[in-house]
Amino acid sequence: xxxxxxxxxxxxASGPATKNPDLPRKDPHVAAPHSxxxxxxxxxxxxxxxxxxxxxDGDGDGTxxxxxxxxxxxxxxxxxxxxxxxxPWYLSxxxxxxxxxxxxRTIDPAFGTLAEAEKLIAEAxxxxxxxxxxxxxxxxxxxxxxxxxxxAAGPGSPERELxxxxxxxxxxxxxxxxxxxxxxxxxxxxxxxxxxxxxxLFTPEQPDLNWAHPAVRQEHEDVLRFWFERxxxxxxxxxAALLAKDPALADFVEGVDPHPYIDQDELHDIYRSWRAIxxxxxxxxxxEVWLPDSERFARYLRPDELHTAFNFSFLSxxxxxxxxxxxxxxxLAEHAPxxxxxxxxxxxxxxxxTVTRYGRADTGFDFATKAFGTPTDLxxxxxRARAAALLTLALPGSVYVYQGEELGLPEAxxxxxxxxxxxxxxxxxxxxxxxxxxxxxxxxxxxxxxGFGPGAEPWLPQPLDWDDYAVDRQRADGGSMxxxxxxALRLRRTAExxxxxxxxxxxADPGVLAFARTEGLVCVVNLGETPTELPPHARxxxxxxxxxxxxxxxxxxxxxxxx
Numbered sequence: 001x002x003x004x005x006x007x008x009x010x011x012x013a014s015g016p017a018t019k020n021p022d023l024p025r026k027d028p029h030v031a032a033p034h035s036x037x038x039x040x041x042x043x044x045x046x047x048x049x050x051x052x053x054x055x056x057d058g059d060g061d062g063t064x065x066x067x068x069x070x071x072x073x074x075x076x077x078x079x080x081x082x083x084x085x086x087x088p089w090y091l092s093x094x095x096x097x098x099x100x101x102x103x104x105r106t107i108d109p110a111f112g113t114l115a116e117a118e119k120l121i122a123e124a125x126x127x128x129x130x131x132x133x134x135x136x137x138x139x140x141x142x143x144x145x146x147x148x149x150x151x152a153a154g155p156g157s158p159e160r161e162l163x164x165x166x167x168x169x170x171x172x173x174x175x176x177x178x179x180x181x182x183x184x185x186x187x188x189x190x191x192x193x194x195x196x197x198x199x200x201l202f203t204p205e206q207p208d209l210n211w212a213h214p215a216v217r218q219e220h221e222d223v224l225r226f227w228f229e230r231x232x233x234x235x236x237x238x239x240a241a242l243l244a245k246d247p248a249l250a251d252f253v254e255g256v257d258p259h260p261y262i263d264q265d266e267l268h269d270i271y272r273s274w275r276a277i278x279x280x281x282x283x284x285x286x287x288e289v290w291l292p293d294s295e296r297f298a299r300y301l302r303p304d305e306l307h308t309a310f311n312f313s314f315l316s317x318x319x320x321x322x323x324x325x326x327x328x329x330x331x332l333a334e335h336a337p338x339x340x341x342x343x344x345x346x347x348x349x350x351x352x353x354t355v356t357r358y359g360r361a362d363t364g365f366d367f368a369t370k371a372f373g374t375p376t377d378l379x380x381x382x383x384r385a386r387a388a389a390l391l392t393l394a395l396p397g398s399v400y401v402y403q404g405e406e407l408g409l410p411e412a413x414x415x416x417x418x419x420x421x422x423x424x425x426x427x428x429x430x431x432x433x434x435x436x437x438x439x440x441x442x443x444x445x446x447x448x449x450x451g452f453g454p455g456a457e458p459w460l461p462q463p464l465d466w467d468d469y470a471v472d473r474q475r476a477d478g479g480s481m482x483x484x485x486x487x488a489l490r491l492r493r494t495a496e497x498x499x500x501x502x503x504x505x506x507x508a509d510p511g512v513l514a515f516a517r518t519e520g521l522v523c524v525v526n527l528g529e530t531p532t533e534l535p536p537h538a539r540x541x542x543x544x545x546x547x548x549x550x551x552x553x554x555x556x557x558x559x560x561x562x563x
Contacts, residue, residue: 060455
């Protein structure tokens with residue numbers, strides 16, 4: 001190591017991702033592993049999202065399950081994640097991928113049993129991995145016992161008070177009770193044979209619960225305790241800003257506040273009661289809160305409400321330096337007044353995969369612009385996704401990694417007759433839906449279904465050219481996306497300067513993001529059109545790709561430095 005800071009070239013590499021070959025065995029900036037922290041682990045954790053249907057199939061029926069996850073826990077331990085968030089694994093008709101829950105205390109037979117879930121939670125804990133479950137409080141399945149009872153009981157019954165049943169408008173009640181827009185395409189009210197209508201902000205198979213009813217609140221508090229008592233470390237709250245509705249069911253008017261069913265003030269009392277339960281068990285919450293108003297968003301993160309909430313402005317931001325910097329600044333600023341850590345995520349089970357999105361002319365994400373046949377440059381998208389991974393993992397706060405992102409999976413094209421996502425059907429066939437990011441993972445190159453399972457064809461078709469994405473092949477490749485993620489998570493876990501804490505922007509060329517963390521850690525990401533000089537540094541910790549012959553950082557490349 002030189003006695004004074006100098007410009008050193010990125011290390012040479014046989015593959016596109018490198019770490020410094022001269023890194024000393026004992027780094028003076030080594031910190032305690034994340035697993036040693038307890039109470040505040042969530043402030044800078046790396047949390048891996050598992051979509052159970054598509055992670056691994058243990059029983060060979062073509063559907064991912066808990067047995068498959070348990071068998072693949074070593075992959076997650078080797079990757080170096082702190083926790084795993086499972087999308088819903090409860091009893092469900094699976095009309096909306098499990099977000100139509102029939103029983104919150106029962107595991108769907110397609111995934112396994114409650115006993116298996118308890119074993120999975122315990123086995124993950126032994127590997128230092130915490131488990132976060134997904135609660136869907138806005139609605140239930142139309143097969144839920146409560147809704148079936150409400151249909152049978154008829155108008156005016158106590159059973160119907162648990163939902164939003166109303167008479168229709170018009171001379172014969174033939175019109176829906178109001179004009180509320182759907183969170184999916186299509187209608188928000190469905191009429192039942194006795195003439196009343198019920199509200200569903202999503203599909204008709206997902207009737208909305210009436211959160212003004214005390215039984216609804218009590219049931220969900222009991223469900224929280226049920227899962228905390230089984231050892232889960234936290235809960236992800238689906239559609240967290242939608243639960244409370246305007247009791248008058250007033251018509252929706254574009255641009256008029258307050259919105260009749262988004263971000264109602266009554267929500268905060270609900271989450272205060274939830275927080276008290278979480279505090280009893282040492283549990284944490286992450287809310288799915290889509291709000292454009294940063295002050296309103298921050299209210300959910302006050303010390304007696306939710307611990308964290310997803311950062312959707314970063315997820316949907318285009319690959320543009322100025323836009324990303326503004327989004328990062330806004331995110332940190334809106335979290336600062338309430339002392340909550342930011343969360344960072346590039347992709348999830350609802351969003352076009354990063355590699356595909358970043359290879360398009362429009363690199364942002366918006367549900368309204370999804371369409372069939374959008375061209376993409378996967379080589380370009382992969383370079384950007386690699387750089388984005390280092391950018392994201394260097395930011396203050398916690399990070400969520402969606403399954404398959406560590407493999408660099410692209411969005412898959414699903415044949416029309418195999419699409420299952422209701423967003424496709426409810427759009428009249430114009431929206432390709434979300435199945436393309438939910439395709440079962442490839443584990444073994446050359447094996448049937450790429451080693452996803454031992455028997456039946458997977459529930460969604462896998463592309464025919466995914467051998468190079470398989471875990472076993474990437475594990476042996478020093479330049480693979482998997483190797484990049486594993487090394488990045490190792491450094492984030494063991495080296496000082498990462499996780500929660502301050503961020504300071506550094507001078508940089510146009511199109512370049514450069515910032516310092518603590519302990520001399522610097523991250524540089526080149527989104528510009530030409531290579532950029534690296535700032536003075538003592539050592540390169542990790543780069544998403546090699547520097548050019550002059551030691552400059554190429555476009556769409558990121559590097560971690562120690563000054």
